[in-house]
Amino acid sequence: MAAMFSNVRPSATTSGNILEFKAGRSLLETGSSENTRKVVADPKKGLIYIKQSSDMLTHFCWKERDTGAVIDDLIIFPDDAEFKAVKECTDGKVYMLKFKSSKDMKLYWLQDGSVDADKDLVKRVNDALNKPPTSRPARGGNVSERSAAGGGTSTFPAALADEFGGTLGGLDQNQLISLIQSLQGQSSEYPAQNQNPINLSTTDNNEVDCEPAATSTGITTNDLSAILNNLRPGGSKGQEVSVSLGDALSSDTAAEAAKTNAESLSPHLPETGNTPEKELSETVKTPQFRQATDNFGHALQTGQLGPVLAQFGLNENTVAAANQGDLLGFARNLTLAEGGELPKEEEQKEEEDTTTKEPEAKRNRPDLDDMDVD
Amino acid sequence: MSDAGNWCLIESDPGVFTEMLQGFGVKGLQVDELYSLEHHETTLAKPVYGLVFLFKWRPGDEPCGVPSNNGNIFFAQQVIQNACATQAIINMLMNIDDPEVELGSILKEYKEFALDFDPATRGECLSNSDKIRTVHNSFARPTLYELDIKGGKSEDNYHFVTYIPIGNKVYELDGLREAPIEVAEIEEDWMDAVTPAIQKRIQKYSEGEIHFNLLAVVPNRKQKLEEMLKSCQEANVNHDLDDQVHELNIEIAREDRRIQQYQKENARRRHNYLPFVVELLKVLAKEGKLIPLFDKAINQAKERAGQKALLDLKRKQ
Numbered sequence: 001m002a003a004m005f006s007n008v009r010p011s012a013t014t015s016g017n018i019l020e021f022k023a024g025r026s027l028l029e030t031g032s033s034e035n036t037r038k039v040v041a042d043p044k045k046g047l048i049y050i051k052q053s054s055d056m057l058t059h060f061c062w063k064e065r066d067t068g069a070v071i072d073d074l075i076i077f078p079d080d081a082e083f084k085a086v087k088e089c090t091d092g093k094v095y096m097l098k099f100k101s102s103k104d105m106k107l108y109w110l111q112d113g114s115v116d117a118d119k120d121l122v123k124r125v126n127d128a129l130n131k132p133p134t135s136r137p138a139r140g141g142n143v144s145e146r147s148a149a150g151g152g153t154s155t156f157p158a159a160l161a162d163e164f165g166g167t168l169g170g171l172d173q174n175q176l177i178s179l180i181q182s183l184q185g186q187s188s189e190y191p192a193q194n195q196n197p198i199n200l201s202t203t204d205n206n207e208v209d210c211e212p213a214a215t216s217t218g219i220t221t222n223d224l225s226a227i228l229n230n231l232r233p234g235g236s237k238g239q240e241v242s243v244s245l246g247d248a249l250s251s252d253t254a255a256e257a258a259k260t261n262a263e264s265l266s267p268h269l270p271e272t273g274n275t276p277e278k279e280l281s282e283t284v285k286t287p288q289f290r291q292a293t294d295n296f297g298h299a300l301q302t303g304q305l306g307p308v309l310a311q312f313g314l315n316e317n318t319v320a321a322a323n324q325g326d327l328l329g330f331a332r333n334l335t336l337a338e339g340g341e342l343p344k345e346e347e348q349k350e351e352e353d354t355t356t357k358e359p360e361a362k363r364n365r366p367d368l369d370d371m372d373v374d
Numbered sequence: 375m376s377d378a379g380n381w382c383l384i385e386s387d388p389g390v391f392t393e394m395l396q397g398f399g400v401k402g403l404q405v406d407e408l409y410s411l412e413h414h415e416t417t418l419a420k421p422v423y424g425l426v427f428l429f430k431w432r433p434g435d436e437p438c439g440v441p442s443n444n445g446n447i448f449f450a451q452q453v454i455q456n457a458c459a460t461q462a463i464i465n466m467l468m469n470i471d472d473p474e475v476e477l478g479s480i481l482k483e484y485k486e487f488a489l490d491f492d493p494a495t496r497g498e499c500l501s502n503s504d505k506i507r508t509v510h511n512s513f514a515r516p517t518l519y520e521l522d523i524k525g526g527k528s529e530d531n532y533h534f535v536t537y538i539p540i541g542n543k544v545y546e547l548d549g550l551r552e553a554p555i556e557v558a559e560i561e562e563d564w565m566d567a568v569t570p571a572i573q574k575r576i577q578k579y580s581e582g583e584i585h586f587n588l589l590a591v592v593p594n595r596k597q598k599l600e601e602m603l604k605s606c607q608e609a610n611v612n613h614d615l616d617d618q619v620h621e622l623n624i625e626i627a628r629e630d631r632r633i634q635q636y637q638k639e640n641a642r643r644r645h646n647y648l649p650f651v652v653e654l655l656k657v658l659a660k661e662g663k664l665i666p667l668f669d670k671a672i673n674q675a676k677e678r679a680g681q682k683a684l685l686d687l688k689r690k691q
Contacts (some may be wrong), residue, residue: 042615067397070513209543226465243668247671248671249655253663254667257654265650268647270641272638286642290548312649328672334656
């Protein structure tokens with residue numbers, strides 16, 4: 001299934017790393033008695049990462065940081081495995097990935113020196129394994145199948161939340177409707193038959209069991225995805241050009257900000273053998289960093305980055321702007337969230353922005369179909 | 375399952391290829407970038423074992439030579455996407471016959487196994503080699519998202535081919551062709567013989583503003599220097615070679631710095647910058663600098679787009 005992060009290079013290995021942290025492997029050796037075993041840490045530097053491959057399967061991987069070789073690559077089905085701390089081990093932070101379906105387990109030890117490294121780690125890993133961001137079922141015709149799998153009890157909002165995953169999850173029906181209306185620049189109350197071709201009956205290919213709500217609202221998931229599809233590209237009209245963030249994030253302004261905030265940035269630096277201070281000033285000027293930021297910028301303005309950013313704990317508004325590929329909206333909301341100062345002319349701008357948010361005619365961009373809402 | 379069959383894109387960079395050789399366990403070789411074919415005499419160590427040429431691939435390009443059925447050439451066809459970097463370098467390594475060069479167990483195993491097969495089956499074997507793929511993929515750029523860059527400017531198809539001297543001829547090994555292509559006869563130095571063929575290609579491409587890149591596989595400089603240092607030190611009983619020893623040590627230190635630089639770059643290549651970028655955006659936001667920076671970036675992009683449109687318009691007129 002082509003999904004949120006559909007890839008035009010089908011054979012690339014890159015996938016969504018939902019979460020990653022530095023950890024080594026621990027091995028089990030025979031202990032002092034028959035029933036005990038000893039956990040021995042393997043000193044190799046490693047990285048655990050959880051990613052989703054293009055076939056939507058969740059992988060739990062461990063690779064050696066020195067060589068880049070991927071040693072463990074385990075496919076985890078939701079609720080198949082549990083990640084937990086091994087409390088019995090007192091001389092290091094040891095964690096266990098335990099499979100429920102078998103007696104198998106894997107042991108790892110945390111190699112991240114920072115104090116906060118293990119904060120919420122168990123929860124974050126388990127969330128990543130069991131609630132991957134894009135674990136959405138196939139689109140359209142499969143709706144009934146999926147709901148059946150879910151016990152056939154899905155109500156309309158739940159089905160929608162399912163359909164739209166991280167994007168709209170958690171909104172109730174009324175919120176959704178008002179969201180659609182606001183996205184379409186409507187101030188009028190629901191129902192919205194006049195201006196919008198929202199289908200008031202459930203369509204044939206969509207024999208859905210979202211009936212209780214569907215009959216009362218008349219919006220089918222297909223309608224909604226069509227609407228959102230139309231809204232998706234590029235945010236406001238000014239951004240149809242491809243904006244490169246490489247310049248912005250490699251600028252002296254950025255380098256300076258990085259320097260004064262070394263504490264929060266240093267843990268995320270590559271390991272080059274440089275001191276953190278040196279790497280911090282060097283890294284932002286490297287072509288590798290620039291490439292990363294350009295990719296980031298591209299993903300951001302095509303709306304592909306929202307769900308990923310949600311994993312970084314950015315707030316709803318910021319993520320929503322990212323989902324729309326609205327660069328300035330993203331910048332504004334992030335600034336608000338971080339308590340930064342807004343430029344003076346911002347207020348004025350905000351007004352202008354709302355006027356440009358009318359839905360654009362669906363352009364002939366098939367790639368967008370596969371992006372966020374299938 | 376997992377990533378079986380998936381090969382990542384490889385950057386054409388001497389650091390990447392040199393480390394890839396190490397990953398395969400090859401000894402005695404390194405990869406240098408060649409900026410100009412004319413000056414290869416002065417810039418490259420001898421012998422040059424082969425060249426890896428990167429260019430933008432276009433369907434229907436005519437081969438610049440005649441297909442050869444020389445059975446002494448090890449040639450594997452490319453059967454999968456994105457493997458062409460590894461394909462090109464391995465095709466070259468398989469044909470190097472020099473006691474100074476050690477292929478290492480991974481490649482030796484592959485060669486022995488695949489030697490009797492036809493080019494397509496050899497390619498099949500290569501793509502199915504877990505060990506080779508692991509080395510290749512250790513250069514994967516980590517991304518937190520699979521980008522859909524359709525229509526983006528960067529989605530060009532780049533392709534690597536190899537040039538090697540075998541006997542008195544220069545061959546082009548292109549995994550997308552059926553057979554090795556004979557491109558030139560060697561009179562003295564094979565590099566002189568291959569130069570016109572490559573230049574012709576470069577010329578053809580630069581007319582359409584297409585990027586290309588040339589890498590040379592040469593003897594490992596550090597290894598050579600260390601051997602020289604060793605014999606110098608042994609012969610230096612009367613301290614009359616002190617200068618040479620000193621000189622060699624400086625050279626070796628220079629090589630070490632270069633290797634270190636490669637390692638840094640490769641560490642950055644492999645690094646997932648996403649958490650860093652998010653954190654950087656947060657601190658920029660906190661300092662109120664994010665909106666101005668984004669504003670500027672957007673305006674620049676618009677300006678560039680405008681200039682380009684203007685240019686296109688002028689061209690049409």
